[in-house]
Amino acid sequence: MTVQFFGAAQTTTGSMHLVEANGLKILLDCGLYQGRRKEAFERNRTLPFDPAQLDYVVLSHAHIDHSGNLPTLVRQGYRGPIYATPATRDLADVMLRD
Numbered sequence: 246m247t248v249q250f251f252g253a254a255q256t257t258t259g260s261m262h263l264v265e266a267n268g269l270k271i272l273l274d275c276g277l278y279q280g281r282r283k284e285a286f287e288r289n290r291t292l293p294f295d296p297a298q299l300d301y302v303v304l305s306h307a308h309i310d311h312s313g314n315l316p317t318l319v320r321q322g323y324r325g326p327i328y329a330t331p332a333t334r335d336l337a338d339v340m341l342r343d
Contacts, residue, residue, distance in 0.1 A: 251293050252278055258310045263294055270294075272302045277313030289314055297322035304329040307336035315341060 246266040252259030252274075259278030264271045278288040296318045304312050304327060315327065315337075329337065 249294075252276055252288075253310070256280075259288065259314075260305070260311045261314070269300045270298055272299050272318075274305055274311040275302060275314045275318050276308070276310040279310060290317060292317065292321055295322070297324070299323055299325055301325045302327045304333050304337065307333045307340055309340055312337045312341065 246264065248265075249263040250261075251263065252261035253276070256278075258276065258280065260274040260276040262273040264273060278285050280288075292314075299318075302315070302318070302323070302325065306312075307329075312333075
């Protein structure tokens with residue numbers, strides 16, 4: 246098993262962790278990075294992996310720094326399931342529409 250930390254490492258925003266185990270690629274969270282405008286724009290629009298290669302996504306909770314970059318993930322080719330608790334789904338639905 247390998248874990249790569251693409252966000253929320255040495256910072257408290259942009260949670261995104263890629264877990265690879267037993268031939269699966271699982272993304273834990275897909276949060277927006279919040280910081281200086283230029284840096285945030287680049288980090289949020291450029292994903293460090295191919296979204297089409299992911300098997301599924303797991304959201305820990307709905308905060309925007311954990312779920313806010315899901316639209317970019319889908320725009321760039323992710324088509325798999327997103328797993329979350331019912332409460333997380335309800336909140337993420339409202340937050341992502343905003």
